[in-house]
Amino acid sequence: MQDHERILVCVSASPTNADVIRRAAALSKTLDAELIALYVEDTEVRNEAQARAVHEHLGLAERHGAMLTTIYGDDPATAIAQYARVSGITKIVLGKSPERRHPFAPKETLMSRLNELAPNVEIVIVPNQLSAEAGSFRLSRLFRRERFSPLDLIRTALILAACTGVGFLFSAVGLAITNVVLIYILGVMAVALVTTGYLYTLLSSLLSVLVFNFFFTEPFYSLRSSPDYFATFAVMFAVALLSSSQTSRIKAQSVQTANKAYQTEVLLSTSQLLQKAEDKQAILEVVQRQLSRLLEHSVLCYDVTDGVIADAPTMCTIEQDGGFDGIGPELEVVRWVGLNAVHAGSTTRTFPQAKCLYMAVRGERTVWAVIGIRADCAPTIDEYRKNLMISILDLCALAVEKDHMTREKQRMEESARQESLRANLLRSISHDLRTPLTSISGNAAILMENTGQLSPENCRQLYASIYDDAIWLNGLVENLLTITRTENGVMKLNLQTELAADAVEEALRHMDRDAAKRHISTDLPEEMLMARMDAGLIVQVLVNLLNNAVKHAPEGSRITVGVRRRGGMAYLWVEDDGPGVPAGDEEKVFDMFYTGVKRGPDSRRGIGLGLALCKSIVQAHDGAIGVENIQPHGAKFWFTLPIAEVEGYEQ
Amino acid sequence: MNNKPLILVVEDDAAVRNLMAVTLDTQGYRYHLARNGAEALIEATTHQPAVMLLDLGLPDMEGVDIIRRVRGWTGMPIIVVSARGEDADKVDALDAGADDYLTKPFSVDELLARLRVALRRVNAEPSPSQEDAVYENGALRIDYAAGCAFIADREIHLTPIEYKLLCLLARNTGKVLTHNYILKEIWGSYTASDVGSLRVFMATLRKKLQTGGGEQPYIQTHVGIGYRMLKPEGRGEEAP
Known part of the structure; x- marks a missing residue:
């Protein structure tokens, strides 16, 4: 079971219900439990006073902090038990209701049946303090229930008149008198159908007996009649009353059913729409x-x-x-x-x-x-x-x-993913930072301690090594700084319209020193190709791709960087004639920590950050990135950026 | 000995300050060192250096504030040195009145090249009357009175806006002008779409100047920051 209690209080029209609700509220406060006010709407016809009472009680429950729920069902016990089971109710508060006093149903029914149907739920009975007044309430309610309506009265009169007319017709034709009785019963049922309330049904039953007596029993046109007919009258009255009340009930039920169907439909369509709603x-x-x-x-x-x-x-x-x-x-x-x-x-x-x-x-x-x-x-x-x-x-x-x-779950999963990514990154970085730092500090130490003993050529090599490692570290830091600009996988961009060719030229200025040993050429378009970009980041993408080409293509190879318009996008590429990308790795090269084939202990450094970063930068620009091997050998890395058209620059 | 220009180096990091000092020393420049903003302001006012090298990440003051204060009374070139790769910081410094920028880590060659550009600017400056007549930069000549520009004595055909851009850059030779500054000077105000137009104007202008045959461009593009008219070394007059 749950740790916290859920208390259910049943709302009804009963005058004692208010007291029950107050006690349930007090109980829920004491136990720090959740209070749920349940109203079971059944097919029983309700009058205005009852409806008002229910309304008041619901309001009262609400003011006491209860959650209101309405369910439908003819059998309150089953409905309540079902609801209690489904919503994890721990206690049900009931009043000793004066209602439902029925000769065939003892008044403990609800309680005992609930005990039977929901054995896990504790049932709390609130003693009834108002039972003395209850009787008078019922009586007054009966009177208040009916409303006088001239229209219904006219309807009743018309129907009875029609019955009488048909009755005369029948007796003129010579049909048996029992047929006339049936006609009146039919009439009373018709009255029940077209009028509201029991008053007219009662009235029409009574009147039909009187009219029948007056017109169709000997002596005719007199209310006196032979005792033989008394039985007929009594049966006729009883049948008329019972069948008409049944009709009223069916009528009420059909309204209820229609309402219920409408409600089901509304709730179903709402729930369907809600399922489709995305946020x-x-x-x-x-x-x-x-x-x-x-x-x-x-x-x-x-x-x-x-x-x-x-x-x-x-x-x-x-x-x-x-x-x-x-x-x-x-x-x-x-x-x-x-x-x-x-x-x-x-x-x-x-x-x-x-x-x-x-x-x-x-x-x-x-x-x-x-x-x-x-x-x-x-x-x-x-x-x-x-x-x-x-x-x-x-x-x-x-x-x-x-x-x-x-959403919360997604957010947590995302942050967990980010966390593991960060941890991975930190591990790789701290490992990869040490190598160049060892080389720098080591080389510097040699130079400091052996001044004069080293040949100029040796010195130059050591200096160059320090310089290269420092530059390499700077590139790494540059990429790491960009990663810190990424939050929850979203990169913050400072988008501006730039000439794609400008970015290429800027990137060429920031390349590694090793680049001097390769032949680098550009292939720029004649037209002014403008793209929306965060210039710093796109330059970084190009620098990473260029340095990557320098790293993988041997000395003396050719590297081309170019820009073209292709399919409504600016298409930029960096091409080398090195060994190319291992077959099948075209997608993987953009994964974080991908470092290509292992080349033994002497392999060049790199933690596979550059290309992964390129991918996230380009994707943040709504562009695509990819690599393909070219003939006879070499790799072509390309990416696209949305073109920015500049209008009316020439006045 | 006092012929050499005085450089003020403002840098809080001892290693970088030392690097700059050694570099300047080897080139025979005179220099003064300042470790923070307060010292920088005192040095700048008392010794009136020719150029200031200013680190943006000082412990006591914002670099941009120092530039504004210095700009209150002198137009001496200021080269900002910033460790952060963020373009926004550089643009702020340039808009506040700095002439040029260097991003750490910078090479010694780069530092010296920037310094030479700044010093040429100092030497060319004190003659506002000269501006009225003719501007000359290698093969490029602007006749302000006639409103024409020439490359190697051949007139280049410029639209009014291109001509205005060229004049603006020429008047600020050696100084990096930010996009915003240029847009404000040429168009008065600007919208986002103008930034794209500026790129196109500058590209066509550069192309027109290029056709003259110069191997080094007159106008430098600083992606994400702005443009600069350069007096290429070895072209035009040498610093005295």
Whole structure:
């Protein structure tokens, strides 16, 4: 099990529920547990008072810091148990509810069934302090449930009149009286279909019995009738009432099913869109769009990054709402929501004067964003859509959290990779620095201690060796400095438009002294070929390629460096007629620490940094780099840079 | 003996300071040494050296600040020496008024060559009236009054902007002019697209000057930094 507790409290319309929620909240505070308020919406028809009670209770739970969740299911026990299992609930707080007092279901059912279905979860029962008042509440509720509607009354009257008409027709034709009874039952069911509430069903059942009695039983046109018919009346009334109430239930269920289907569809499409969203911004956009479509209101979204709330929202405006910038005093409310992770603004108790209802997109511990729903110029959002909205926000929080975690993981992997690269680099460098340093200090020591004893030729060799090693070290440091400019694999460039030929000429000035022993020529174009480049870095690429050619081509060989326009890119190359690159190594030469074939203990130095660096520099310029062997022998290193066209330089 | 110009070397690193001192000594230059910015400013004001070699990474002051202060009262050439390969530092120093730059590690030959360029500039300078008439640099001649330029007495055809660029570089012969400086002088203000145009103008100008047959270019390109008009050694008048 998890270390921290998760407490579930069930929200219902029951008047004792508020007390249950308060106790659950107190419990969660004591145990430092997370509180989840669960509302199971079932098919039972709800009236306004009940809906209001549920709404109030949900609000109360929210104010106590609970996370609101709504699920659907006809059987609350199964639904709650399932939810508890899935979301790792450790305790369920229940009230001894006066509701569901049913002759065939003992009132402990919920609790005992939960015990049965979710044996791992501890169930806490809050004693009922309001049971005395409960009865009166139920009674008053029955009366309050019905609303008088003249239209429904007219419908009822019309249907009964029609039934009577058909009844007369039947009796005129001489059909049996039982058919008329069936017609009335049909009528009552029709009433149940077209009207709302039990009142009309009851009324129509009663009326149909009376009308039947009045018109169709002897003596006709009188409410008196023979005792034979009493049984008929009773059965007729019972059948009418039962079947009509069944009809009402089916009607309610079909509405519920439609709602459920719609909800499933909305949530499914949201979740599909969320899966496609690539980053947090995209996720928030999806949610914003889905919410504004669902609610037909403007939806604002304030991004929250590392606890800092964006100053301005991204808008998703629905035209009829008109303009609204969401700035000014509203921002205070947004900050409050971001800080407390609780809904606020219009229709809530906190900042009710605000123009929007603000809700936090929150994950386990963090608020990821604040969503604002414009609520002032449209009717307030009903409970059903509000629940759907909360579900969408939950989906959103999950998606953002997942995205965040993926990114975090990527970042950590990347930094681990960088770390190992750095460690490798340091190892190679410290090894490769020592060799020239040993040579420099050794040669200098010989020169200091043996002044006068060395032949001029010997001296000159020692001096030259010191000089060469120092120059080599400088080249290495140059490359290392460039590596330090790279962070997380991204190189910071100072891009300017430069003549490609200028870079080539500059590079030739910075070549090794050994270059003098090779024939170096240039192949520059007639046209002014300009490229976007960080001049220093591109010169370094060329210097590395040139020095590489000098290193691998024997004395007296030819080296050509050139520039051309090729396929919309500037194409630069360095070509030598040395031995070329070992077959199959064309890709590998650009890997870090690649040093070519081992040539024994006398092999020339190099830690395989130069070409790897060239590759990252060229790639940072959106260019490509490669090498090919040329005939009869030799290697051609090339790279490309995006061309910069200069317009209208001639006035 | 006092004929030789005085060089002020400002460098905090003893080894490099010693290297410069030995180099200058072998060439017979007189020199003074300063180890930090404060000493440099005192030396510069009291001894009025001909050229200052200034290290940018001094312990007490920013090199750029020293250049600005010195520029407040003298136009003596300043060659900055920077260990950092970063172009931005050099450009800042040049924009602040430095004439030239050297990147560590530099060769002794390079140091001396830069010094000669700077000294030629000092010797050519104190005659502003001369500028009004004619500029001569080897085979290159600019007739300011007529608004024409010649290579070996043959007129070269320049667009107005090219001519303006040539004059700007000629007036600052020996000095590295940064891209920004040139753009500001020629166009007044500039946008990013002008930088590309400047490259093209300079390339065509260089080509036109080249056709005259000089093996060494008159205009040096300093990639990522700027341009400089050079009076090639052995061409034009020798330093007295």
